[in-house]
Amino acid sequence: MSDTGPIDPRTGYPLWYEDVTGTRLDLAWQRDDPRTPVIADLNESGTLRGIANFPGESFYVTAEAELPLGGGGQDGEVRVVLALEATFATEDVVDGEQIVFGRIRFRVRDGRPETTYTLTHPYGTVQATTDDRGRVTATEDIGLAPLDFTGALGGQIAPFLQWTSDPALPEGYIGDGATEHTITGSPFNTNYVLVEGPGAGTAGADSDPNDPGNPDKVYTDQFVVYTDQFVLQGRIATIHGAEITRAVYSQAAAGAVMVEVFARSVPGQQLGVSLGGGPETPLQGGNTPNYLSRISAGSTVPTQVTVTNRTDLVALPVTVGVTDAVAITQADYDSTNQTLTVSAISTDQSGVPALTVTGRGGLSGPVGVFALDAPPSTVTVVSAAGGTSTAIVRIVA
Structure with missing residues (x-):
C-alpha cells in the first residue's frame, strides 16, 4: 500500500x-x-x-x-x-x-x-x-x-x-x-x-x-x-475527507492576527476553512495532496479552525485547535562549561507566551541556560499558547 x-x-x-x-x-x-x-x-x-x-x-x-x-x-x-x-x-x-x-x-x-x-x-x-x-x-x-x-x-x-x-x-x-x-x-x-x-x-x-x-x-x-x-x-472510496496537518497563528506586536492552515486530502478536491465558526474560505491547492490557506483574523486569535471537503457527497468537517508556532534559534551545548543554551521565539509577539524547555525549565525572555554534565540529543520547547518545536543539540566546545 x-x-x-x-x-x-x-x-x-x-x-x-x-x-x-x-x-x-x-x-x-x-x-x-x-x-x-x-x-x-x-x-x-x-x-x-x-x-x-x-x-x-x-x-x-x-x-x-x-x-x-x-x-x-x-x-x-x-x-x-x-x-x-x-x-x-x-x-x-x-x-x-x-x-x-x-x-x-x-x-x-x-x-x-x-x-x-x-x-x-x-x-x-x-x-x-x-x-x-x-x-x-x-x-x-x-x-x-x-x-x-x-x-x-x-x-x-x-x-x-x-x-x-x-x-x-x-x-x-x-x-x-x-x-x-x-x-x-x-x-x-x-x-x-x-x-x-x-x-x-x-x-x-x-x-x-x-x-x-x-x-x-x-x-x-x-x-x-x-x-x-x-x-x-x-x-471504492467515494468520500475522501480532509486532514488538518497544522493550524497556527501569528500576532504582530500591534495585535494583527494571521492564521495559517495546512491540510491534506487527495488531489482535485475543494476544501473550505472556517475560523471559529465564521465564514468559510477556500484553501488553495489541488494539484497535490497538500492544501493551504492564510487568513487574516483581525485582532482576535481564534481558538479553533474547521476544514470541510466540499467535493465529498457526505461532508465530514474536521476541527482542531489553533496554536502559535515556535522556532528554536539556538540549541548549543558547551562541553567545557557544561552548559546548554536554548533560544526560541513564538509567532505571538503581542501576548508573548511563556516558553519552556521540556524537562529543563522556562526561558528567560528568549534564552535559557542550563547546567548539565551531558546534554540530550534533542530539545523540545513548548509555548503556553500550545506551540511546540524540537531541535537537535549542537556541540560547540
Missing part, C-alpha cells in the same frame, strides 16, 4: 487506504450494503462515537479461498484469508483503541500429522507444519499498534485484488463479498492458491495450473491442490 487517508471523524479510522495503482478502498463498517457483507456479528459490536452496533471487526478488503485437502485420515480443508482489517486492541469496541492491520492466514484442518505444507498465494508464499492432529494455523498480522494506521502500509495486502472482467465487475466495488470468482492484481501473477504437501491433491480439488490435466501431479516431489476462486470484498 502507498498511503492512508484522513481520519473519519465518525469512526476514528482512516477513510481509505490506497495502493500503488491509485485504487482507494474505504472501510465497510455499515451493515446495509449487500456487497460488503463481511463484518463481525452483532454480539461483537458496541457503540463508537454515537454509532450503535459498530462492528468489532470490519474490512477495507478481504479475499478468502477454501479448498479440500487430501492426505490425512479423512478429507481435510485449507482456508486462506488475505485481509486489511479494522478492529480494536481489546475485545471490546473502545474509542482510542482502533487498529488496522494486514493479515495473511493459512489454515489447515485434517491434513497429515506433523507435515509441512507450502502455500502459494497472490502475495507470496507461506510454510506451516501441522500438529499431531493434522492441524495448523499460520497468521501474519502487520500493523497492530493502536492509532498507528501507517503500520499496515508495511503489510503485503497490496496492490488490491479485484474480480476479473467476466462477468463484469460490480460498479464501485472490487468484488461482491459473496460470490466465488477469479481475480487479478497479484504482483507475482499468482492469482490463485496452490498448496503443496504429501497427498494434498487426492481430495478431488483442481490441479496444478501448469498441468490442469493431471489432478495428482507430483510437483516438486509433493502433491498439490489448487483453486483460482476467491470470495473478494472491497468498496
Whole structure:
C-alpha cells in the first residue's frame, strides 16, 4: 500500500487506504450494503462515537479461498484469508483503541500429522507444519499498534485484488463479498492458491495450473491442490475527507492576527476553512495532496479552525485547535562549561507566551541556560499558547 487517508471523524479510522495503482478502498463498517457483507456479528459490536452496533471487526478488503485437502485420515480443508482489517486492541469496541492491520492466514484442518505444507498465494508464499492432529494455523498480522494506521502500509495486502472482467465487475466495488470468482492484481501473477504437501491433491480439488490435466501431479516431489476462486470484498472510496496537518497563528506586536492552515486530502478536491465558526474560505491547492490557506483574523486569535471537503457527497468537517508556532534559534551545548543554551521565539509577539524547555525549565525572555554534565540529543520547547518545536543539540566546545 502507498498511503492512508484522513481520519473519519465518525469512526476514528482512516477513510481509505490506497495502493500503488491509485485504487482507494474505504472501510465497510455499515451493515446495509449487500456487497460488503463481511463484518463481525452483532454480539461483537458496541457503540463508537454515537454509532450503535459498530462492528468489532470490519474490512477495507478481504479475499478468502477454501479448498479440500487430501492426505490425512479423512478429507481435510485449507482456508486462506488475505485481509486489511479494522478492529480494536481489546475485545471490546473502545474509542482510542482502533487498529488496522494486514493479515495473511493459512489454515489447515485434517491434513497429515506433523507435515509441512507450502502455500502459494497472490502475495507470496507461506510454510506451516501441522500438529499431531493434522492441524495448523499460520497468521501474519502487520500493523497492530493502536492509532498507528501507517503500520499496515508495511503489510503485503497490496496492490488490491479485484474480480476479473467476466462477468463484469460490480460498479464501485472490487468484488461482491459473496460470490466465488477469479481475480487479478497479484504482483507475482499468482492469482490463485496452490498448496503443496504429501497427498494434498487426492481430495478431488483442481490441479496444478501448469498441468490442469493431471489432478495428482507430483510437483516438486509433493502433491498439490489448487483453486483460482476467491470470495473478494472491497468498496471504492467515494468520500475522501480532509486532514488538518497544522493550524497556527501569528500576532504582530500591534495585535494583527494571521492564521495559517495546512491540510491534506487527495488531489482535485475543494476544501473550505472556517475560523471559529465564521465564514468559510477556500484553501488553495489541488494539484497535490497538500492544501493551504492564510487568513487574516483581525485582532482576535481564534481558538479553533474547521476544514470541510466540499467535493465529498457526505461532508465530514474536521476541527482542531489553533496554536502559535515556535522556532528554536539556538540549541548549543558547551562541553567545557557544561552548559546548554536554548533560544526560541513564538509567532505571538503581542501576548508573548511563556516558553519552556521540556524537562529543563522556562526561558528567560528568549534564552535559557542550563547546567548539565551531558546534554540530550534533542530539545523540545513548548509555548503556553500550545506551540511546540524540537531541535537537535549542537556541540560547540
